[in-house]
Amino acid sequence: MAQILALSRSLHLQHPLRVGLASLYSRSMSSLDTRARAVFSAAVEAVQPDIVVRRGLERHGDKLLVGGQSFTLTNNLYLVGFGKAVLGMAAEAERIVGDHLIKGVVSVPHGIQNTLRNHGKAKMLLESHSRITVMEGAKHNLPDRDALKSAECIRELASGLTEKDVLLVLISGGGSALLPAPAPPMSLQEKQDVTRKLAAAGATIQELNTVRRALSLLKGGGLAQCANPAKVVALILSDVIGDPLDLIASGPTVRSDSRPEEVWAILDRYKLSDSLPSSVKEVLSKARPSELQVQEQPEPHEVKDHVSNVVIGSNTIALECASRKAIELGLRPVILAPGVCGDVRSVARLYGLLSSFACSPGKEPPPELAAEILQLGPDVGIESWDLCRTMNVLVEERKEGWGATCLLAGGEPTVQLTGKGRGGRNQELALRVGLELSGGEVKSGAVFLSGGTDGQDGPTEAAGAVTDGELMEEAMSQGLDIDGFLTNNDSFTFFSQLSEGRRLLMPGLTGTNVMDVHVMLLPPSPQRLPII
Numbered sequence: 001m002a003q004i005l006a007l008s009r010s011l012h013l014q015h016p017l018r019v020g021l022a023s024l025y026s027r028s029m030s031s032l033d034t035r036a037r038a039v040f041s042a043a044v045e046a047v048q049p050d051i052v053v054r055r056g057l058e059r060h061g062d063k064l065l066v067g068g069q070s071f072t073l074t075n076n077l078y079l080v081g082f083g084k085a086v087l088g089m090a091a092e093a094e095r096i097v098g099d100h101l102i103k104g105v106v107s108v109p110h111g112i113q114n115t116l117r118n119h120g121k122a123k124m125l126l127e128s129h130s131r132i133t134v135m136e137g138a139k140h141n142l143p144d145r146d147a148l149k150s151a152e153c154i155r156e157l158a159s160g161l162t163e164k165d166v167l168l169v170l171i172s173g174g175g176s177a178l179l180p181a182p183a184p185p186m187s188l189q190e191k192q193d194v195t196r197k198l199a200a201a202g203a204t205i206q207e208l209n210t211v212r213r214a215l216s217l218l219k220g221g222g223l224a225q226c227a228n229p230a231k232v233v234a235l236i237l238s239d240v241i242g243d244p245l246d247l248i249a250s251g252p253t254v255r256s257d258s259r260p261e262e263v264w265a266i267l268d269r270y271k272l273s274d275s276l277p278s279s280v281k282e283v284l285s286k287a288r289p290s291e292l293q294v295q296e297q298p299e300p301h302e303v304k305d306h307v308s309n310v311v312i313g314s315n316t317i318a319l320e321c322a323s324r325k326a327i328e329l330g331l332r333p334v335i336l337a338p339g340v341c342g343d344v345r346s347v348a349r350l351y352g353l354l355s356s357f358a359c360s361p362g363k364e365p366p367p368e369l370a371a372e373i374l375q376l377g378p379d380v381g382i383e384s385w386d387l388c389r390t391m392n393v394l395v396e397e398r399k400e401g402w403g404a405t406c407l408l409a410g411g412e413p414t415v416q417l418t419g420k421g422r423g424g425r426n427q428e429l430a431l432r433v434g435l436e437l438s439g440g441e442v443k444s445g446a447v448f449l450s451g452g453t454d455g456q457d458g459p460t461e462a463a464g465a466v467t468d469g470e471l472m473e474e475a476m477s478q479g480l481d482i483d484g485f486l487t488n489n490d491s492f493t494f495f496s497q498l499s500e501g502r503r504l505l506m507p508g509l510t511g512t513n514v515m516d517v518h519v520m521l522l523p524p525s526p527q528r529l530p531i532i
């Protein structure tokens with residue numbers, strides 16, 4: 001069948017058979033499309049707030065096992081949390097250890113309870129008799145008065161604990177904005193101005209959170225310090241590449257060891273040092289003494305005296321589960337890397353090259369392709385080792401004729417906004433990869449999906465999109481000019497108009513966030529044509 005399809009496509013048959021083959025072809029494409037979507041869903045499912053909390057908290061009678069440590073529960077449990085996924089995490093934690101819970105406070109995004117209710121996610125809401133107080137704030141992901149109040153309540157709760165108590169801290173992405181505690185004499189407005197200017201100047205999340213830690217009473221280990229001498233167990237859902245404990249939500253339970261010079265270097269880099277308000281300079285001039293007894297330990301668990309930090313959900317975990325789903329669907333999985341970053345143009349080029357590498361005719365892929373792939377590595381945050389390992393799998397696959405391959409990766413590429421359109425980095429990446437796959441002389445039949453695990457790509461209702469080598473023809477036949485949409489960063493409008501939006505990925509709000517997931521399905525060699 002594959003040979004017949006190859007023949008029909010190369011000869012451009014003007015025959016009824018061609019019509020039949022064309023519909024067969026589009027059915028097989030949609031089969032890969034469906035599988036790519038199923039693999040993405042499995043990735044998201046693996047990091048649902050309730051699932052990650054169940055994975056992290058093991059209960060045996062009055063013993064609680066977490067991060068390799070055992071705690072005895074004697075009605076001595078308190079809970080705090082901050083982040084976009086924390087409400088669902090708190091609901092599950094209360095189901096597991098609610099009988100020993102005295103009190104809790106969570107700081108969650110403005111409007112989240114209504115949004116979850118409207119999306120049929122009641123499981124992520126707390127019961128009416130819950131001991132946990134839900135405080136909403138940080139409209140538009142910016143720290144505000146409401147978030148300040150929530151942070152104050154969390155600080156008060158932590159500060160009143162004794163050595164008999166256990167404080168469970170739930171942390172997820174968005175936690176920095178939801179736990180603002182400006183170090184005096186700085187005001188919230190002054191602190192917010194600094195972080196807003198840094199973000200607008202293009203500072204990375206690592207740079208941003210290094211500065212945030214230095215300006216806060218609770219970040220950079222401040223919360224764990226307040227809770228001393230109670231035992232602190234932090235369950236962390238990571239939204240930062242590499243899962244750095246001290247940077248996720250600015251590490252409120254991880255002692256910050258960044259030096260003041262490091263903070264000044266960042267402010268200098270973005271030309272902000274001279275315009276800082278005197279209150280901010282005053283805070284930065286005082287090195288915050290740290291009485292914390294925690295130190296950096298290798299991931300994923302950090303255990304030192306009274307503080308234990310455990311990563312319970314991450315992009316890596318999502319990719320591993322996606323990979324298991326791929327096997328179930330008859331695909332051979334290979335995980336490229338969980339930390340893809342850099343400009344979407346370079347990332348799209350990489351996927352285009354990998355597809356050509358896997359599908360080029362002949363016994364071996366041309367060595368120039370491998371060289372170009374390796375050259376791109378540093379631009380997209382992928383180690384040569386991971387690229388070589390992935391290419392080896394693709395070569396083996398060609399030689400041994402395994403089934404379709406499912407290439408998986410994750411991370412957070414960036415888009416340089418030049419236009420005023422509606423879109424997101426996932427839709428823009430999918431669009432650019434679609435162009436790459438449409439451009440080659442030999443169409444690989446590959447299908448590419450890029451999606452944000454939170455279900456929302458930029459300020460749009462879609463999480464991402466699914467594309468393939470037919471994209472260009474499809475757009476042209478519908479009078480859509482891809483270049484125009486790209487120049488205006490208008491990927492959402494493009495995909496909404498194309499074929500009635502069938503290529504959009506619309507899972508709705510997922511209630512979790514471990515950055516983005518990329519899935520590229522490569523049909524089996526030697527022909528690399530669509531499979532049925």
Ligand SMILES: Nc1ncnc2c1ncn2[C@@H]1O[C@H](COP(=O)(O)OP(=O)(O)OP(=O)(O)O)[C@@H](O)[C@H]1O
Pocket residue numbers: 173239414415417420421422423424425428452454456457458459489490491513
């Ligand atoms: N029109 C657009 N086209 C492409 N990308 C866009 C567009 N508008 C915004 N973006 C990108 O969307 C991102 C912001 O959206 P989003 O809130 O999904 O990401 P985020 O800041 O990483 O938040 P989260 O961690 O919750 O996913 C930025 O990277 C921004 O460059």
Ligand SMILES: O=C(O)[C@H](O)CO
Pocket residue numbers: 172173174175176177205209239240247248249250
């Ligand atoms: O809250 C934050 O700081 C970001 O989401 C990174 O964790």
